[in-house]
Amino acid sequence: MAVRPFDGVAVVAPTTVPYVRHSDKPAHWWVGRALHDVIAAAGLTKQDIDGLALSSFTMGPDTTIAMTEHFDMAPRWIEWLPTGGASGVMALRRAARAVQAGDASIVACIGADTANPESFARLVGNFSRFSDLAVRPYGAAGPNGNFALITAHYMARFGARREDFGAIAVAQRTNAMGNPNALLGGKGLSLAQYLAAPPIVEPLHLFDCVMPCAGAEAFLVMSEERAQTLGLPHATIRGSIERHNAYFDEPVATRAGWAMDRDSLYAQAGAGPEAMDCLQVYDDYPVIVAMQLEDLGFCAKGEAPQLLRQASLAVDGDLPVNTCGGQLSCGQAGAAGGFLPVVEALRQVTGQALGRRVPGARLALASGYGMVTYDRCLATAAAILEGRP
């Protein structure tokens, strides 16, 4: 059965609570601050919000339902997304369907996390049953271990060089200039610096790895009619896909769920990859950016290295990718990192960029990738947004 269109739904109010390297505030503060800011950005009140979708790794035993009590809300629809890097697109999809069905009128979608020197090790130390038993005892490298293996395998199989991944990191750092929220945006990065960085888990070096931080990202989902009445610049959803545990038989991941569903994505949108004005992809590691360029159809499998040698990913380049600098430059604010592609896509197509904007951007593709419970991320999702400024 064909996917029903996301007609009549608007995404508004891209909101970023400025990131900090460490925070002594609990995740609940970051969720609440994002809620405050996203409501204010749309000129609404808390009482207007009747749907709440949240994602966080550091709220301890609490989930969305607890937050309704923290903030005196009585929504008629809630969602909890324990899917990290894929949670932003997944929240968007679920909220859009709730609005279409009339189960909610205005849904606040929030990804938020706190960070302190102990929180990341604690998170990695109790992340999944499989990783506790079958990954952590092998040097406790965290996700760097898994993605070093994926990167080394990709390099051997497709002839990628460190310089190819460096091109991604350097372009994204250039894109971050002018984005006041990018924690590393003020620090330029040259290819020479990238190549000279200390090894973390070879072949990964320092600038292949995101810097954990605290922060929040949010947006609202409502009817297009409501967004027009409120006079809010908004985006519509031209298409969206989701897939979990794709290609589970492959010994080392060379592709993920997007490859399984991209034809559906572009069929829904009635537009192909060549029509996208910018691409906001999940960038926990440069190899995953390369994988998304391939799996989302911007080049064939194994050809991202060639593409990266010819095309620039800069905001003013041939193929603008991660125009705010991505997590590699902004920092990885936990689950907010999974919301960043959606929020930045929304900023670009509605003319609300924090930093540099792709001139005239109208169509943006946002994608997510989350949850390495053993040796690869399982959750993938993507959406195409069209700006209606």
Add this chain to the structure above:
Amino acid sequence: MSIHLQGCTQCGARQYPPRDLCRVCLTDTLAPMEDAGEGVLIVSAIVHRSLDSAFVGALPLRIGTVWLDCGVRVTAFVDAGLVDGGRVCLRQEQGVHDAPVWHAGEVI
């Protein structure tokens, strides 16, 4: 040398990490099954930074993905001298925090 892996007495599938039901047929009639422990070292990487202080004195450590002939993949420590893409044999040893860990070594 041989190892033991969790297997399904109904459909014969092997699995790792261990689960509570068979990943293929979803029955819970699982048992440890003998396996030659041989396969291919698909890829390896060198750990220079660890989140656990217990490993710090042992760094750098070589880890890898082994694709066993029985169709399961295992994260393992990798002995020096082994080449990515080559045949290896798994053995189990005691690791830090008393956790049993797999080591990939030469096929004897």
